[in-house]
Amino acid sequence: MRRLHNFSAGPCTLPLEVLETAQRELVDYHGAGMSLLEMSHRTPPVEGVRDAAEAALRRLLGLGEHHHVAFVAGGATFQFAMLAMNFLTNGRLGDYTHSGAWAKKAIADGRKIGRVNVVWDGTPDDYMTLPDPASVSSSAGSQFLHLTSNETIGGVQWKSFPACEAPLVADMSSDFLSRPVPLERFGLIYAGAQKNIGPAGVTVVILTDDMLAACDGDLPGYLNYGGHVQNRSMLNTPPVFQIYMVKLVLEWLEARGGLAWAEQAAAERSGILYGVLGGSDGFYRCPVDERYRSTMNVVFRLPSEELEKRFVAEAEAAGLSGLKGHRSVGGIRASIYNAMPVAGVEALAGFMSDFRDRNG
CATH class of the missing domain: 3.90.1150.10 (Aspartate Aminotransferase, domain 1)
Structure with missing residues (x-):
């Protein structure tokens, strides 16, 4: 077998061991007589995969009982709008940093839904640098301060994070689980799996009790973070195989330290x-x-x-x-x-x- 070295920005390269495990388990999942791809999401094997994926994530990040985990379809791009729908309706304000292509998209979607204040803009420097985190602060009354922890296109990465009054919200798609982060500063983290922890088709969302309580409860079901948390990511049929692959990658990462x-x-x-x-x-x-x-x-x-x-x-x-x-x-x-x-x-x-x- 010839394996290329895959330097693509996403879908990402996956551990060979993970792919081989998925290959072995594809046709008959743990003796169930069918593939995981064929199973109802209400069956114990699928619920077990989802629970194991969350448990591994909690262990890796040290998440406490005040943090909630949801596996959502739509990629990080969907989160640009979902975030704003949950927290910027009814005239509420959100702060954003503009560090490159992906931050720009998040800002654009936020402005379609609520009030957006750009607290730092890297446009004059062509997005080739970032501010001193100590110089970045949130606005009075802001629901959050959004940043893109790593700009996949521009190659710019926050090495440390602001400490401000509003909770941080971060798109961590392309450096998720690549380093420890000061979790206590973040109200919500989202990450499309295909850039570091699995195949395309699922996004991990982590949010605190306070952020969950601030969600707009009048949203349609799938758009509300609360619905995903309350239904343990089973609000509808979730991307089962993608969650399974994320589980395998997280366990692989744990085994390495x-x-x-x-x-x-x-x-x-x-x-x-x-x-x-x-x-x-x-x-x-x-x-x-x-x-x-x-x-x-x-x-x-x-x-x-x-x-x-x-x-x-x-x-x-x-x-x-x-x-x-x-x-x-x-x-x-x-x-x-x-x-x-x-x-x-x-x-x-x-x-x-x-x-x-x-x-x-």
């Missing part, structure tokens, strides 16, 4: 690539402020677009897949999520050095 291991591994992987960039005498150029460079999405440019096209094509031929930068910004992007083995990063680093020697 949890968030402490993930943080160390992320530093090692990204350090290898940023080292190649820094030692290339300008052949490779990373435009992101060094203080806020992502450990998940390493973005860089070459001297010309022609060389970038050649780089992507030759890398693909060498088994290094998904390196083309997002269509909105171009360049090269290597996404190195939790499941990316160090060997994959070392292979890319070797290719980069060789490519520079041949084309520099």
Whole structure:
């Protein structure tokens, strides 16, 4: 079997062990006589998968009884609107930071529903930097302060977080469970699974008692966080197989040491690539402020677009897949999520050095 090194920003690479487990269990799930894909979501095996996924998440993050977990369809993009519908109706105010492409989308959807105040805007710097977290504060009466913890397209990552009066809300899709976070500052966290913890089709939402109590209860059922929490993510037929895959990935992460291991591994992987960039005498150029460079999405440019096209094509031929930068910004992007083995990063680093020697 030939496995490529998948550097795509999402769907992400998944642990080989997880894929092999899913393969073994696909046709006959734990002796049930049918696949998990065929089972009613009201059956004990499916409820057990959902409960095990939540339990693993709680252990990894150290969630207490005042935190609630929901598995919701629609991706993080759906959360942009769902968040605003729950907390910004009836004239309520939300604060947002504008750090790049995904923050921009969250702000746009928020403005369609309620009052939005942008407390920091990275537009003048082309979203290549972030503010000192100590300089960011919430507005009087704000329901939350929203940030995108890691901009997948721009390669900018918050290294620490503001401490302000309003609870933080974060889109953590592309660095979820890659490091410990000060959970006490966050009222709500959401993360599309396909960038770090599973396949596309499910989003993890974590929220506190206070945030749950502040939800707009007049919303239709599926749009209300309360309905998902009260029904334990079984308000309707959930994305069962995706939740199952998330469960397997979370258990895989636990077995390796949890968030402490993930943080160390992320530093090692990204350090290898940023080292190649820094030692290339300008052949490779990373435009992101060094203080806020992502450990998940390493973005860089070459001297010309022609060389970038050649780089992507030759890398693909060498088994290094998904390196083309997002269509909105171009360049090269290597996404190195939790499941990316160090060997994959070392292979890319070797290719980069060789490519520079041949084309520099």
